Structures are given as C-alpha cells and as structure tokens.
Amino acid sequence: MPNSRLNLTKFEHETDLLYGIIDSIKEAVIVFDATHKVICVNRAAKLLLGIDSTPDPATDWDERHYLFFSDGNTPFPIDRLPCFKSADTGMAETIELRVKRADGSNVPVSVSGRGLADRHGNISAWLALLSDISPQSDPENNCCDHAAYVDQYRRLAGIDNWSWNAINDRAYSANAQAADISIKKYAENLLREKEAEILENQQNLRSVLNHMPAMIGYWDKNLINKFGNKAYEEWFGYTAESLLGKHIREVIGERLYALNKPFMDAVLVGQPQYFQRTIVNFSGETRYTQAAYLPDGAKGHVKGFFVLVTDITELKSAQKRIGESEARLRAMYDSLPFLAWMKDKDGKYIQANKLWLQAVGIDNLRDLTNITDFDIWPEGLAKHYRAVDREVMLTRQQVSLTERAFDAGRETWTETIKAPIVDDKDEVLGTIGLARDITESRGAEEQLRNYSERLRLATKAAAIGICEWDLAVGFADWDERMYEIFGIPVGTPVDYQTWAALVVAEDLPRTKAKLRKLIRDQQEEHWEFRIRRQSDGALRFIQASAIIAGNPTSDAQKIVGVNIDVTNFKLIENALRDSEAHLAHAQAQAHLGSWSIDIRDNSLQWSDENYRIFGTPLGTPIDYEHFLDCIHPRDRTFVDTAWQAAIRGEPYDIQHRIVANGKVKWLRERAELEFAEDGRFVRCIGTSQDITELKEIEKNLESSRLQLRQLAARREKAREEERKRMAREVHDELGQMLTALRMEISLLRIKFAINNQGLSEQIRNIMELLDQTIQVTRDVATSLRPSAIEMGVVPALEWLVRKFSEQSGIQCDLLYPEDDFDMDEECAIVIFRIAQESLTNVLRHAAASKVSISVNLDSDHYCLQIYDNGRGFDTNAPNKTKSFGLIGIRERSLMLGGETNISSIPGQGTSIQVRIPANPTRPEL
Structure with missing residues (x-):
C-alpha cells in the first residue's frame, strides 16, 4: 500500500493525527497504558469530567480521583474497570458509576471498554468508554440542567427576569416589556449551525480516513457495508460509494470470506478479533496484512463491527532482513580467530563469541546471563581481571596484558587487549576484550634470542666486532668485541671524534671518503684502514663492511658495520716477502696461493697453495697455456683480455671461475706488474685466493634479496586482496547491518x-x-579500495585526481588517450598505487601548485608520468635516496618487471616516469 498519501514526514505529525482521531470520537474516551496510567483523554471526556481547560488531563487525573461507586462517596479502583477485564474474558462488561467533576458536581455514567492490540495481537493499552446517563437516572440533576438553560437564555436576551409567550414567540421582562429576540428562531439558528458543524466534522473525519493507508470500514450485523475508505479501492477495486450496501463476501471474494468467517462470527457476539492474512490485491500483488475486527456494542447488542486492515509487507521484509543481518553479524563475530567478549559496568558478561564460550565451557550464549569472572575463574584470577576492568573504565584507556599459564602441564602465553565501551554521552558502559594465544610466537621469540646469542658467540670467536652509528646524535653502539679491538674500556661512550682519533692519519681521508660514499649511494661498502689501539698503542689493521639502515621518513639514519681485525693477515702478507715458509703457512691459513712470472727466463712459478687451489699435482710444469686450460670455458676470454690489459699497464684484480678436479671454484686474482724503463713488461707477483665460499655467501645473499623482493610482492598482492575483501565486507556486510539497524x-x-x-x-x-x-x-570502504578501480585504471585515476584536488586545493590534471586500452587488474592496481603514493609525496613535501599525471600505452609498455612544479630535491642527497616512498614506487614497478626513473632539481619540481610491460612475466611468488 502507498504510505505517502498523507505526506506525513515526521513522527510528531503521525502522533498528532492519531490523537486527532481519538479526539473526534463522540463518546468520552480515556486510554490507559499497561500500568493503568492515563495516557490520553479525548475532548468529550474532558467535558464530562469538567477539566476542559486543564493543560494536561493525564496529570490532573493522577492528582485527584474522578470515579466513585453509586453512593458518590467511595472511590472506585481503577484496576477494576471493565476494559481491563475484557483482556481476560474477551467480553466487554458495562457498569454504572458516578463521576465527581472538577467543580464538585456528580454525573452518573455507564462505563465499558476493551483492550487495544498492537499489530501482533498483543494487548498493550486499554480504552474506557464513559456515557452520561443523567437524563434517565437523576431527575434532580436534569431539572438543574433545565434551570441552567433558562439562565443562559436570559443572559443571551439581556433580560433579568423574563417569561416567554409561545403565541408571538417573544420573551418578556418582569415589566412585560418584549425583548428584541425570538428564542424560537434563535434555537432554530443554533440547531442549523450545530448540524452544519456535525456535517463538516463528518466530512473531515471521512477525508482523514480516506487518506489513511490502512483499510477502514464498518459492516452491520448482516455483513452489509455501511462505510469504507478509499483504501478499499486500491485493494479490491471498490470506491467508497460503490462499496456501500455490498455484502462482505462480494467484496473480498469466496476464498477470503471462508477464511475470515470464524473471525466474523466471533466479533458479532462481542469478541474483538486480531489476525494476520495474505491478500492478493486488485493489482495482483501478494501482500501481508494485519487485521482487527472490533465490535460495535456490548455482548448481545452488537450492531456491527469495524474493520481495520494494515499492510505489513514491508515490516515482514524488514523483520526477515534483520534476522538475516543478525545471523550474519553473529557469524562474523564467531568467525574471529581470537577470543572476544563484552562486560557491563558490574563485570557481568553480556556478549561473547563461540571461541570464548568453548574456552570457558559454556554451551551457548543464553547461559551467559548474570555470569561474572568469579563464576568462571579462580578467585585470585577473577579479582585480577576485575581490577583491570575497573582501571580501564576509570582511565578510559586501552590496556594490553601478556599472561602466562599452564594447560595440562604445557606452558601457554596469552595476549589480552581490553578497552572501555563509551556511549555518545561519554558515559562508560563497560569493557570489551580480545585475547589470542601467542604461545607459538613467544617460542619463536625465544628461538630468535637463542640464535642471537649464538651469533654473538660466533662473532666473538671470529674476532668480529659489530657496531651501529646513529648519525642523528653522533654516538655509537658497540658490542664487547669492538671495544676489545680498539682497546677501549667496555661501556665508554664512543662518538665520532673518539673513533677518528684512533685511525692512522694517513688512512683517515680514505676512510671518510668511504663513509660519505656509503651515505650518498645507500650501497654496501668495504674497505681497510689502520688504527692505533688506545690501550697499548699497537698498530692494528681493520677490514670494515657497512650498510645504511633506518627510517628515511623520520630522518633517522644508522650505519651498521662489521669490523674484523685482520692485523694477523696483514703481518702474514708482509712476511711473505721475506720467508717462503712463512708465505706457505700464511697461504694455507688464508686459502691464498701465490704465483710469479719472470719474462727474462720465461718462467711461471706457483706456490704449493696455488697447486692445491687449481687441483694440479705439486711440481707439474706450469705455463700460460696450462693456466688458461684450468679457466672455466666461459671465463677464458675475459681472463686473457684482463691479462693483456695488465701487460699494457692496467690494474690486474679480477674474479673468475676455474675447474679443478671436476669442481667449479671461484678465484680472486691480483697482481703487481713491474716494467722496465722503456715500458716493457719484466715480471710480476700475483695471488690467487679461493673465494668459493664467499661467492656462495654472495649467491645466498642475492637469493635472499630476491626472496625478500618476491615476498614483498606477495605481501603487496595479499594486502590488495585483503583491502578488496575488507572494503567489500565493510560496504556490503557492515553497511547492510547498519541500514537494517x-x-x-x-x-x-x-x-x-x-x-x-x-x-x-x-x-x-x-x-x-x-x-x-x-x-x-x-x-x-572507499579508502581501502576505491570502487572506481573496478571500472579500470582511467576511472580510478580520475577519482584519485578529483579527491586530491578537493582535499588539497592543488590543481591536478589527468591526461590519457582517447582510445581506451585494456589493462589487467594487477597492473592497474600498481599504476593506481604509484600515482596515489606520488600525490601523497607531493602533498607532504613538494609545496606544489600544479600536478600533471599522464598514462598511455607506448610500444607494449604502460607509461605513467607524474610531474609537479614544487620545490624539488637533490636526488643524490642521502635523506632522499633512502625515502621509503620512492623505494616503494620502484619496488612496485619491479614487481611487474618495470622500471622507474625519478628526476628532480631543487626549485624546479619533480618528475617520476614509470614503464611497465603490457604483458609482463610475473615473478614466481
């Protein structure tokens, strides 16, 4: 049924209409609620009680008593009114009482009533009908009323004492002077006005009823229609005029007549009927309805009955949706992978998910009523939990707890988070808690600590010192081995000046240059330098390796380095020049072979360690051709080219592979060549170091880097999928739940x-x-995953540009080709996220007034270019090369085999160019 006929948009208007309908009832009506308190008194009842001018009749009724037994002195108990009895018996009783009016006069009344049912048939209020019966039962009061009418006419005629001559229809005063009024005509005029007023009220009431969305009708005891509103036309095709005089069977049809016949029989004997029914209306639509049949008259004197039919189709649908939403909400709550619960201010549990119920041994949620921690846990633990709840509610702060327990002899760890529940009036209603088992993660942490301790022991045994330099504060964090290598007491604060003072002056400039290069390039650096140990002044040779670590966005940088005391290796290397024995021993220790070439006698000499490295028997004659035969076939041309270049004066420091006894080894070869005054090559001394293990380490490191990049790609893909899922669930599930709520x-x-x-x-x-x-x-939902991304990369970028311009006030232009191009979802998300990260950088750092974004397809590559006219930056500056935002942009494009070029000049803006293959080969994740 349409419900906009009355155009009532506010709840107060609906209430006013209902009160107006009750007020228009001719009989005196008083409505009571379930506690027997007056909630409504209509106009006729106010006149009967003599409280017409009282602002709030319900309040006035509470302050004094109006109903008395027939003696007029004994108050009549409200709860014994017939309307309350009808709810039990189904029949309306009529009794006679006296009303003591506000002015003290008594009026005899007949009282009946009935219960008022809601749409579900439940009695929630009662209606009492009071009828004035004074003309039949109280002649004395009737005479008083006539005297009052005579006095009223006297005042209207302006005569103090008068008499009326019926012959000439005139009123005479005490001195027989006729008044200027005809009482008969006055009475006729008054009657006509009253009839006009009644007709107007009837028309108004009919108009109101015709605008009601519910079907309202009146049928006599022969089931003949006496009134019907306009809703009957929409339901059954009958106008109010054509409905009059029709039998109810003709209107509603044989099927409904047969179904409703028992209810009609019951209402005609004075029993109100309430029921629900499915009806097919005039338009062929199936609608759910709620009907009420109300008798007109008491038992045995029913003249007919009122029919009120309300369309509850939408209510049924809403109830179904609410039930489904509650089921989904409960399912989502129960699907949480951790324990969840809610408690009120008194510590009573009011909600919990399935995992929590299983954990504490409660079968279902209904058994949770009035349960507290003292009913579940030991007293000591319950007191602890209660104290934590009170702290949370008092401080209004979230707390996190890590608790240890034993389950069947097994040590377990639980992480618990508790937070206050605060309503919109800033009142604390209780607490909410979440708990998860972190036993496995605690075990992993313990294992990590064990590994860290083993690493510490290994570095100590290998004479390796580890240090971290905080460039922001200028101080270093050294381990014990570092203090030992530099001869400084453990725990002494070490800053740059303390460290630089120990470096040999000749090596300090080269060391500083390495550090500057490390900070500038953000690449791992290796170098050697000498120090004078502070404790004894001894000269030590240090081999250093370092990387840059820290958070670029917070300008926090650290140099993480490893220092190895290689003094012994250096001493061995120097001793080789003097003693062959020392040389052989040093080579054996360092897996370092030596060789020499002398052009004057055309000889090539290898040390014993060199024979072992090449897998050649000791004493085997060696020449250059034999050396080349040992080189891996793929490296021979490279080694020969490097040697020919060394003869021409180039440095000889190369790495290559050899095949020794069927095994591939990696060597690092270095040589110092001597030349005659005329530039001819004379001789050289070189070394061959077996770096196979080092190469394996480098290979593993590169593999780890590749795995990290693949892991990051998988993580990013998983994050996008999770964002997509969360956005869908937030929009579909939570949005529907909130709408149903x-x-x-x-x-x-x-x-x-x-x-x-x-x-x-x-x-x-x-x-x-x-x-x-x-x-x-x-x-x-939109911030997690804009819905525009589902329509393609161009609509997504248009949405992003529009949102950025609205929020920042910065002009942002988007350029794209007129011809649309297909782009798979993974590539579209990468392009979108790169643009999003770039606009975030512009907003945070660029201070730009204009941004331009273009996307197109060029030579089987998707090209994205972002330019801003902001302040720009030095791309070689350390604080920019470590920026996570720029690194993230590069990594996203690398995920799809793309490349990124970032160019910027201070004061001239920034340009970011990204090229991604249109059909990239996805890395195996």
Whole structure:
C-alpha cells in the first residue's frame, strides 16, 4: 500500500493525527497504558469530567480521583474497570458509576471498554468508554440542567427576569416589556449551525480516513457495508460509494470470506478479533496484512463491527532482513580467530563469541546471563581481571596484558587487549576484550634470542666486532668485541671524534671518503684502514663492511658495520716477502696461493697453495697455456683480455671461475706488474685466493634479496586482496547491518516513543549518530579500495585526481588517450598505487601548485608520468635516496618487471616516469 498519501514526514505529525482521531470520537474516551496510567483523554471526556481547560488531563487525573461507586462517596479502583477485564474474558462488561467533576458536581455514567492490540495481537493499552446517563437516572440533576438553560437564555436576551409567550414567540421582562429576540428562531439558528458543524466534522473525519493507508470500514450485523475508505479501492477495486450496501463476501471474494468467517462470527457476539492474512490485491500483488475486527456494542447488542486492515509487507521484509543481518553479524563475530567478549559496568558478561564460550565451557550464549569472572575463574584470577576492568573504565584507556599459564602441564602465553565501551554521552558502559594465544610466537621469540646469542658467540670467536652509528646524535653502539679491538674500556661512550682519533692519519681521508660514499649511494661498502689501539698503542689493521639502515621518513639514519681485525693477515702478507715458509703457512691459513712470472727466463712459478687451489699435482710444469686450460670455458676470454690489459699497464684484480678436479671454484686474482724503463713488461707477483665460499655467501645473499623482493610482492598482492575483501565486507556486510539497524530503530520509535518525548529525542540522536556511522563506513570502504578501480585504471585515476584536488586545493590534471586500452587488474592496481603514493609525496613535501599525471600505452609498455612544479630535491642527497616512498614506487614497478626513473632539481619540481610491460612475466611468488 502507498504510505505517502498523507505526506506525513515526521513522527510528531503521525502522533498528532492519531490523537486527532481519538479526539473526534463522540463518546468520552480515556486510554490507559499497561500500568493503568492515563495516557490520553479525548475532548468529550474532558467535558464530562469538567477539566476542559486543564493543560494536561493525564496529570490532573493522577492528582485527584474522578470515579466513585453509586453512593458518590467511595472511590472506585481503577484496576477494576471493565476494559481491563475484557483482556481476560474477551467480553466487554458495562457498569454504572458516578463521576465527581472538577467543580464538585456528580454525573452518573455507564462505563465499558476493551483492550487495544498492537499489530501482533498483543494487548498493550486499554480504552474506557464513559456515557452520561443523567437524563434517565437523576431527575434532580436534569431539572438543574433545565434551570441552567433558562439562565443562559436570559443572559443571551439581556433580560433579568423574563417569561416567554409561545403565541408571538417573544420573551418578556418582569415589566412585560418584549425583548428584541425570538428564542424560537434563535434555537432554530443554533440547531442549523450545530448540524452544519456535525456535517463538516463528518466530512473531515471521512477525508482523514480516506487518506489513511490502512483499510477502514464498518459492516452491520448482516455483513452489509455501511462505510469504507478509499483504501478499499486500491485493494479490491471498490470506491467508497460503490462499496456501500455490498455484502462482505462480494467484496473480498469466496476464498477470503471462508477464511475470515470464524473471525466474523466471533466479533458479532462481542469478541474483538486480531489476525494476520495474505491478500492478493486488485493489482495482483501478494501482500501481508494485519487485521482487527472490533465490535460495535456490548455482548448481545452488537450492531456491527469495524474493520481495520494494515499492510505489513514491508515490516515482514524488514523483520526477515534483520534476522538475516543478525545471523550474519553473529557469524562474523564467531568467525574471529581470537577470543572476544563484552562486560557491563558490574563485570557481568553480556556478549561473547563461540571461541570464548568453548574456552570457558559454556554451551551457548543464553547461559551467559548474570555470569561474572568469579563464576568462571579462580578467585585470585577473577579479582585480577576485575581490577583491570575497573582501571580501564576509570582511565578510559586501552590496556594490553601478556599472561602466562599452564594447560595440562604445557606452558601457554596469552595476549589480552581490553578497552572501555563509551556511549555518545561519554558515559562508560563497560569493557570489551580480545585475547589470542601467542604461545607459538613467544617460542619463536625465544628461538630468535637463542640464535642471537649464538651469533654473538660466533662473532666473538671470529674476532668480529659489530657496531651501529646513529648519525642523528653522533654516538655509537658497540658490542664487547669492538671495544676489545680498539682497546677501549667496555661501556665508554664512543662518538665520532673518539673513533677518528684512533685511525692512522694517513688512512683517515680514505676512510671518510668511504663513509660519505656509503651515505650518498645507500650501497654496501668495504674497505681497510689502520688504527692505533688506545690501550697499548699497537698498530692494528681493520677490514670494515657497512650498510645504511633506518627510517628515511623520520630522518633517522644508522650505519651498521662489521669490523674484523685482520692485523694477523696483514703481518702474514708482509712476511711473505721475506720467508717462503712463512708465505706457505700464511697461504694455507688464508686459502691464498701465490704465483710469479719472470719474462727474462720465461718462467711461471706457483706456490704449493696455488697447486692445491687449481687441483694440479705439486711440481707439474706450469705455463700460460696450462693456466688458461684450468679457466672455466666461459671465463677464458675475459681472463686473457684482463691479462693483456695488465701487460699494457692496467690494474690486474679480477674474479673468475676455474675447474679443478671436476669442481667449479671461484678465484680472486691480483697482481703487481713491474716494467722496465722503456715500458716493457719484466715480471710480476700475483695471488690467487679461493673465494668459493664467499661467492656462495654472495649467491645466498642475492637469493635472499630476491626472496625478500618476491615476498614483498606477495605481501603487496595479499594486502590488495585483503583491502578488496575488507572494503567489500565493510560496504556490503557492515553497511547492510547498519541500514537494517537504522530501520529497526525507526520501528522502535513508532512503537514506544509516542508518549515519551525523552525517548523520542534519544532515538533521534541515535539515528543521527547511526547516519554518521554509515557515512564513515562508506569512507572507510572507499579508502581501502576505491570502487572506481573496478571500472579500470582511467576511472580510478580520475577519482584519485578529483579527491586530491578537493582535499588539497592543488590543481591536478589527468591526461590519457582517447582510445581506451585494456589493462589487467594487477597492473592497474600498481599504476593506481604509484600515482596515489606520488600525490601523497607531493602533498607532504613538494609545496606544489600544479600536478600533471599522464598514462598511455607506448610500444607494449604502460607509461605513467607524474610531474609537479614544487620545490624539488637533490636526488643524490642521502635523506632522499633512502625515502621509503620512492623505494616503494620502484619496488612496485619491479614487481611487474618495470622500471622507474625519478628526476628532480631543487626549485624546479619533480618528475617520476614509470614503464611497465603490457604483458609482463610475473615473478614466481
């Protein structure tokens, strides 16, 4: 049924209409609620009680008593009124009482009534009907009323004492002077006005009833229609005029007549009937209805009955959706991978998910009523939990707890988070808690600590010192081995000046240059330098390796380095020049072979360690051709070219592979060549170091880097999938739940807030907060994954550009080809996220007034270019090369085999160019 006929947009208007209908009833009507308190007194009842001018009749009724037994002195108990009895018997009883009016006069009345049922057939209020019976039962009062009428006419005629001559229809005063008024004509005029007023009221009432969305009709005891509103036309095709005089069977049809016949029989003997029925209306639509048949008259004197039929199709649908939403919400709550619960201010549990119920041994949620921690846990633990809850509610702060326990002899660890529940009035209602088992993660942490301790022991045994330099504060964090290598007492604060003072002056410039290069390039660096140990002044040779670590966005940089005391290796290397024995020993220790070439006698000499490295028997004659035969076939040309270049004066420091006894080894060869005065090569001394293990380490390191990059790609893909899933669930599931909740609150307002202004205002506030929550839910879903991304990369970029311009006020232009191009979802997301990260950088750092974004397809590559006219930056500056934002952009393009070029000049803006293959080969994740 349409419900917009009355155009009532506010709840107060609906309430006013209902009160108006009750007020228009001719009989005196008083409506009581379930506590026997008066909630409504109509106009006829006010006149009968003599309280017409009282602002609030319900309040006046509470302050004094109006109903008395027939003696006029004994108050009649309200709870014994016939209307309350009809709810039990189904029959309306009629009794006679006296009303003591506000002015003290008595009026005999006949009192009957009935219960008022809601749409579900439940009695929630009672209606009492009071009829004045004074003309039949109280002649004395009747005479008083006639005297009052005579006095009224006297005042109207302006005569103090008068008499009326019926012959000439004139009123005469005491001195027989005729008045200027005809009482008969006055009475006729008054009667006509009253009839006109009654007709107008009837027409107004009929108009109101015709605008009601519910079917309202009146049928006599022979089931013949005497009245029907316009809703009958929409339901059964009958106008109000054509409905009059028709039998109810002709109107509703044989099927409905047969179904409703028992209810009609019951109402015609004075029993109100309430039921629900499915009806196919005039348009062929199936609708759910709720019907009420109300008798007109008491038992044995029923003249007919009223019919009220309300369309509850939408209510049924809403109830179904609410039930489904509650089921989904509960399923989502139970699907949480951790324990979850809620408690009120007194510590009583009011909600918990399935995992929590299983953990504490409670079968279902109904058994949770009035349960506290003292009913579940030992007293000591329950007191602890209660104290934590009170702290959370007092401080209004979230707390995190890590607790240890033993389950069947097994040590377990639980991480618990508790937070306060605060309503919109800033009142604390209770606490909410989440708990998860972290036993496995604690075990992993313990294992990590064990590994760290083993690493510490290994570095100590290998004479390796580890240090971290905080460039922001200028101080270093050294381990014990570092203090030992530099001869400084353990725990002494070490800054740059302390360290630089120990470096040999000749090596300090080269060391500083290495550090500057490390910070500038953000690449791992290796070098050697000498120090004078502080404790004894001994000369030590240090081999250093370092990397840059830290958070670029917070300008926090650290140099993480490893220092190895290689003094012994250096001493061995120097001793080789003097002693062959020392040389052989040193080579054996360092897996370092030596060789020499002398052109004058055309000889090539290898050390014993060199024979071992090449897998050649000791004493085997060696020449250059034999050396080349040992080189891996793929490296021979490279080695020969490097040697020929060394003869021409180039440095000889190369790495290559050899094949020794069927095994491939990696060597590092270095040589110092001597030349004659005329530039001819004379001789050289070189070394061959077996670096196979080092290469394996490098290979593993490179593999680890590749795995990290693949892991990052997988993680990014998983994050996008999770964002997509969360956005869909937030928009579809939570959005639908909030919408259903809003409808349910609207129904609560209609059902319970009619006579409760405070509750009505509170429900209105809740509705406003719920509307804000729905908007926040939409914003969260959009921020997680804009819906525009589903339509392609161009609509997504248009949405991003529009949102960026609205929020920042910066002009942002988007250029794209007129011909659309297909782009798979993974590539589109990467392009979108790169553009999003770039605009974020512009907003945070660039201070630009204009941004330009272009995307197109060029030579089987998707090209994205972002330019801003902001302040720009030095791309070689350390604080930029470590920027996670720029690194993230590069890594995203690398995920799809793309490349990124970032160019910027201070004061001239920044340009980011990204090229991604249109059909990239995805890395194996």
